[in-house]
Amino acid sequence: MNVDFGMLYHSFGNIFTLNVMFLIVVGVTGGIVVGALPGLTATMGVALLIPLTFGRPPVASLSMLMGIYTGAMYGGAISAILIRTPGTPAAAATILEGYPMCKKGMAGSAMAMSLFSSFIGGIIGCAIMIFMSPLISGFALEFGPVEYFALAIFGLSVIISVSGRSLVKGMMVGFFGLLLSSMGLDPISGYPRFTFGFSELMEGPNFIPTLIGLFAVSEVIANIEKMLKTEKVKAKLNQYLPSWSEIKRSTGALIKGSLLGTVIGSIPGAGGDIAAFVAYAETKRSSKTPELFGTGMVEGVAATEAANNSCQGGAMIPLLSLGVPGDAVTAVLLGAFVIQGLQPGPLLYKDHMDLVYAIFAAMIVAQFVMQFVGMVGMRFFAKVILIENAILMPMILVLSMIGSYAMRGNVFDVGLTIVFGIIGFLMQKYDFPLSPILLALILGPMAESNLRRALVISGGHASILFSRPIAIVLMVLAVTFLVLSIFTHNKIEKRLAELAVKDDDMTLT
Amino acid sequence: MRKKIVFMVSLLAIFGLVTSVFGQKKPDFPRKSVTVICPWSAGGGTDVLLRALSKETEKFLGQSITVVNNTGGGGGIGHAAIMNANPDGYTVGMITFELNSLPPQGLIPFTYKDYDPLMRINADPPALTVKKDSPFNNVKDFIAYAKTHPSEIAIGNSGPGSVWHIAAGLMAQQTGVKVKYVPYDGAAPAVTSLVGGHIQAVSVSVAEVRAQVDAGNLKILGVMDNKRDPLYPNVPTFKEQGIDVTFYTWRGLALPKKVNPAIKAILSDAFKKAFDSQEFQAFAKKVGLNLAYQNDKDFAKFLETNAKDVEAVMKTLGLTKK
Structure with missing residues (x-):
C-alpha cells in the first residue's frame, strides 16, 4: 500500500477541530484515570463509552475511543510505579523496575520515563501501522493453533529473566502459576477442573483480581508489618521529562520495546502484557549490568512502557486491514465500528480510506495529548507517594477491593484478591519472585488450549507441532533465549559474588 | 352522637385512603432507576x-x-x-x-x-462458512466429502459446549458424518483461524463471518434457518439443500x-x-x-x-x- 500523504495531511485537518480535539482530550484524560485505577482496564473504558458514541459522527466517536485506548495504556504505569498496583495487566512488568525506583526516591524519574517511553512507543507503533500494515497483517493470519502454542512457549522462556536470584524458586513459582492456570473449564471438552464447586472459578482464577492480590494487597500487608519501623523516602517530584542521559541510556530499550510491542500486538490474542515481559527480558539480557535489574533501572521502565503502548498501533493493524481484532480492546472497538455502520477489513481501506486516515491522525494526535495531559497530571498523581503510609495503605486496600469487584461485579473475586494477597505476601517474605505466576497465568491457557486445538486438528499426531516454519523459528528462539538467560543468570551471580567479596574487604579494612 | 359521626367519618376516610392505594389499576412504577x-x-x-x-x-x-x-x-x-x-x-x-x-x-x-x-x-441461525478458495460450493458437496473422508474436516466453533459447537454437532448428527470440532475462545478467533487456513470451516452466525465474507475471504455455504438471510439472499438454507436442520x-x-x-x-x-x-x-x-x-x-x-x-x-x- 502506498501511503497517501496528502490525505493524511487532510485528515489532520479533520482532527484539529474544536469538537474532535475536545473529545480526544476528554478520552485521553478519562483513559489515564481508568488505566491508573486497578480493576478498570482499557477494554472496560472503551466498552462503557460506546453507548455515548451512538448517533455521533464516526470520526468524532472513534477519535474519542482512540483517546481512551491511548490514555489507558499509559495510565496503568502510574499506579504500577507509585503503589505497586498494575492498573492494567499490561503494566505488570513495569512494576519490576518502576516500583524499586519509587522506593529509592526516584519516582519522578520513573514517572517521567514511563510517560516518555509510552509516547515514543505509541508513535513508533502508529508509524509502523501506517506504513507497514499490509506486510504485518499477512503475518498475523499465519498464526494458527501451532504458532500460538510456540509463541506461548517462547513467552514462557522469559521466566528465568524475571526469576530473581534463585532459578529454582523461579521455576517453582512458574509451575505453581501453570497449575493455577489449569483451573476452570477444560478448553476443549468443557469439563470443569479444580473449581471446588464454585461456578465463579469456571474460567479459572480471574486474572485482574489475582494480579491485584499478588502485587497490591501483598504490599499493603508487608507495609503494615513494617509500618512502625521504616521511614518514608523523600522523593523528588520535579521531573516532567527524563534527563538526556536517561534517554541515551534507554535508547536501545525504547527501540526494542517498541518493535517487539508492535509485532506482538499485531498477533491477534497476544497483547501488551506479553510484549512488556518479553521486552523487559530482552533489555535485561542485553544490558551491560544485568545484575542491577530489579533494583530500579530506568531502562526497564522504558522497555516495558514502550512495548505496551506500541501494542496499540500493532493491535490496530489486523483490525483495520483484516477486520480481525488484535487484542481485547480492539475486539470492543470492532463493535464500535459496526455500530457506526462500518465494517473494518479490506473493504474499509477501499471504501472509507478517508476514515482510516482520520483514525491514523487521531491516534497520533492522541499520543501528543497523552504526553501533555500526562505531564500536567504528574504533579497530582505523584502526590500519592507523599501520603503517610498509615493513610495510603488502607486507601490502596479499599481501591484494590473495589477494583477486583468491578471487573465482574462479583464479591467472590474480592475474596480471591485477599487470598492471593496473603499468598503474595508469604512468597515475598521467603524470597519467591511473583512475576513468573503472571507469565504462567497469561501464557499457560494460551499454550494449553492451542496445543490441544492443534492436536484435535491433526487427529492426535504430535508431528503437526514441527510442521510449520513460524512455529519452529519461535521454538528455536525459545530454546536460545533460555540458554542465553541461564548464561546471563550465571554472570549476574558471579558479579554479585564479586561485589559481596569487595564489600567484605571494605568492611575488613 | 358527635363522637360517633367523627368515628364514622374517619373510618370512611381511612377506607377511602386504603381503596385509593390498593384499588389503583396502574401501580406507580418505576419510581427509581x-x-x-x-x-x-x-x-x-x-x-x-x-x-x-x-x-x-x-x-x-x-x-x-x-x-x-x-x-x-x-x-x-x-x-x-x-x-x-x-x-x-x-x-x-x-x-x-x-x-x-x-x-x-x-x-x-x-x-x-x-x-x-x-x-x-x-x-x-448458524451458517456453514468456508474459505473462498475452498472446493466446496454448497452444503451437499461439503457433506458428501465429509462422508467419504470421515474425521478429516475440522470445523471451528466458539467454545466447548457453546451454541455453535452444538450447531455443528446437530448438522453432523442429521447427516451422519464424522467431523472434528475445534473449540476456540469465542467466535472471532475461530473465524480468523479459518481465514488463515488452519481449519476448513466454521459453524458460527452470519453476523460473525460477515466482515470476512464481504471482504472476499470466506463464503457461506448455507444457513440453518427456515428462511434466507436478508443480507445474503443468494445463500440457500440447509432445508433448501435437502438437510432439514434449523437451529438458533x-x-x-x-x-x-x-x-x-x-x-x-x-x-x-x-x-x-x-x-x-x-x-x-x-x-x-x-x-x-x-x-x-x-x-x-x-x-x-x-x-x-x-x-x-x-x-x-x-x-x-x-x-x-x-
Whole structure:
C-alpha cells in the first residue's frame, strides 16, 4: 500500500477541530484515570463509552475511543510505579523496575520515563501501522493453533529473566502459576477442573483480581508489618521529562520495546502484557549490568512502557486491514465500528480510506495529548507517594477491593484478591519472585488450549507441532533465549559474588 | 352522637385512603432507576445489544436504566443473579442460549423454569462458512466429502459446549458424518483461524463471518434457518439443500419469579416500544441481528422446546454430564 500523504495531511485537518480535539482530550484524560485505577482496564473504558458514541459522527466517536485506548495504556504505569498496583495487566512488568525506583526516591524519574517511553512507543507503533500494515497483517493470519502454542512457549522462556536470584524458586513459582492456570473449564471438552464447586472459578482464577492480590494487597500487608519501623523516602517530584542521559541510556530499550510491542500486538490474542515481559527480558539480557535489574533501572521502565503502548498501533493493524481484532480492546472497538455502520477489513481501506486516515491522525494526535495531559497530571498523581503510609495503605486496600469487584461485579473475586494477597505476601517474605505466576497465568491457557486445538486438528499426531516454519523459528528462539538467560543468570551471580567479596574487604579494612 | 359521626367519618376516610392505594389499576412504577443484568462482559455482542435497547427504553419508562455486567461461570453467574434478584421489577435481566446448554452439562443447578420470561429479542441461525478458495460450493458437496473422508474436516466453533459447537454437532448428527470440532475462545478467533487456513470451516452466525465474507475471504455455504438471510439472499438454507436442520442462538429479557403482573406489563410495554423504535431497528440492521420478537407466552413455550432440543443434541455429542 502506498501511503497517501496528502490525505493524511487532510485528515489532520479533520482532527484539529474544536469538537474532535475536545473529545480526544476528554478520552485521553478519562483513559489515564481508568488505566491508573486497578480493576478498570482499557477494554472496560472503551466498552462503557460506546453507548455515548451512538448517533455521533464516526470520526468524532472513534477519535474519542482512540483517546481512551491511548490514555489507558499509559495510565496503568502510574499506579504500577507509585503503589505497586498494575492498573492494567499490561503494566505488570513495569512494576519490576518502576516500583524499586519509587522506593529509592526516584519516582519522578520513573514517572517521567514511563510517560516518555509510552509516547515514543505509541508513535513508533502508529508509524509502523501506517506504513507497514499490509506486510504485518499477512503475518498475523499465519498464526494458527501451532504458532500460538510456540509463541506461548517462547513467552514462557522469559521466566528465568524475571526469576530473581534463585532459578529454582523461579521455576517453582512458574509451575505453581501453570497449575493455577489449569483451573476452570477444560478448553476443549468443557469439563470443569479444580473449581471446588464454585461456578465463579469456571474460567479459572480471574486474572485482574489475582494480579491485584499478588502485587497490591501483598504490599499493603508487608507495609503494615513494617509500618512502625521504616521511614518514608523523600522523593523528588520535579521531573516532567527524563534527563538526556536517561534517554541515551534507554535508547536501545525504547527501540526494542517498541518493535517487539508492535509485532506482538499485531498477533491477534497476544497483547501488551506479553510484549512488556518479553521486552523487559530482552533489555535485561542485553544490558551491560544485568545484575542491577530489579533494583530500579530506568531502562526497564522504558522497555516495558514502550512495548505496551506500541501494542496499540500493532493491535490496530489486523483490525483495520483484516477486520480481525488484535487484542481485547480492539475486539470492543470492532463493535464500535459496526455500530457506526462500518465494517473494518479490506473493504474499509477501499471504501472509507478517508476514515482510516482520520483514525491514523487521531491516534497520533492522541499520543501528543497523552504526553501533555500526562505531564500536567504528574504533579497530582505523584502526590500519592507523599501520603503517610498509615493513610495510603488502607486507601490502596479499599481501591484494590473495589477494583477486583468491578471487573465482574462479583464479591467472590474480592475474596480471591485477599487470598492471593496473603499468598503474595508469604512468597515475598521467603524470597519467591511473583512475576513468573503472571507469565504462567497469561501464557499457560494460551499454550494449553492451542496445543490441544492443534492436536484435535491433526487427529492426535504430535508431528503437526514441527510442521510449520513460524512455529519452529519461535521454538528455536525459545530454546536460545533460555540458554542465553541461564548464561546471563550465571554472570549476574558471579558479579554479585564479586561485589559481596569487595564489600567484605571494605568492611575488613 | 358527635363522637360517633367523627368515628364514622374517619373510618370512611381511612377506607377511602386504603381503596385509593390498593384499588389503583396502574401501580406507580418505576419510581427509581431500573437495573438490567447482562451475564456477558461489557463490549460483547449481548452487552452492546442490551445497552442499545436500554437506551431507547429509558424514553418510554421515564426512568434511567443501568446495565450491570455480572459475568463469569460461562454466563451462569449473571443468570443466577437475575434469578435471585429482588422481584420488585427494578431488576430485569437478559437471558441467553446458555441458560439451556449449561444445565445438561451439570454446570448450573437451575433452568429456564426458574424465570418469568418477558420477551424474546433475537434468534440468530448458524451458517456453514468456508474459505473462498475452498472446493466446496454448497452444503451437499461439503457433506458428501465429509462422508467419504470421515474425521478429516475440522470445523471451528466458539467454545466447548457453546451454541455453535452444538450447531455443528446437530448438522453432523442429521447427516451422519464424522467431523472434528475445534473449540476456540469465542467466535472471532475461530473465524480468523479459518481465514488463515488452519481449519476448513466454521459453524458460527452470519453476523460473525460477515466482515470476512464481504471482504472476499470466506463464503457461506448455507444457513440453518427456515428462511434466507436478508443480507445474503443468494445463500440457500440447509432445508433448501435437502438437510432439514434449523437451529438458533437466542437472547431475551426475563424477570425473577413473583414480579407483580401489573409491573411486568409496564416493563414489557416499555421494552416493546423501544424494540419497535426506529433507532433500535436501525441499530439491529447495522450489526446484523436477526430480530425475532416473541411475547412472554410464546417465549416461554419456545424456551421449553429449545431446552429439550439442545439437551438431546448435547447428549449425542457427549457433552452432557451423564
